[in-house]
Amino acid sequence: MTTTPSNTENNKPYELDDHLPYRIAVISNILQLGRDIEIRKITDLGSRELRVLLNIGTYSPVSAAQIAFQTKLDSYTVSRGVKTLLNQELIEKRSLPNNKKEKLLYLTRKGKALYDQVTESLKRRDEQFASFLTEKQRQSLIKNLQKLEQQAVELLAQHALKEQDAGHELSGDQKEIIRWFNKMD
Structure with missing residues (x-):
């Protein structure tokens, strides 16, 4: 049985490098927070936890569901990030006075100090990245x-x-x- 090559003149390969979603994904992969040595010098948190920490620091008080929506991470991923940050005492959960079921997330003093260090590094990175x-x-x-x-x-x-x-x-x-x-x- 012979197979037909997909690269015939009438059936050229797709130009993946011209595919906008692919290019954006590649840039996103390059810029993952966990890959940046400056961030690694500050903390050993993974990219997931850093995204959650940054969202809490920026939008606090915020719910895990709001973080999932803002970051477009699935709720399970956000939940795992929240659990890690709680275990490291970087964040805390507080119930709403009128709704004990819903919990909002806040940075602890330790979390705020880390948030400040990370965002300072991110500001420098942003300036360098888009300097042109x-x-x-x-x-x-x-x-x-x-x-x-x-x-x-x-x-x-x-x-x-x-x-x-x-x-x-x-x-x-x-x-x-x-x-x-x-x-x-």
């Missing part, structure tokens, strides 16, 4: 990235909803994307 951009270009890029994020959520939610409408079972990730889509303004 003018302020106008930077703001335009941020605006376009926000639009791309919204578009990505909408696109993936539409795909998931189409599958759901066809009677197919959705994965947890697909259900999460639909929840994100429904929360978007």
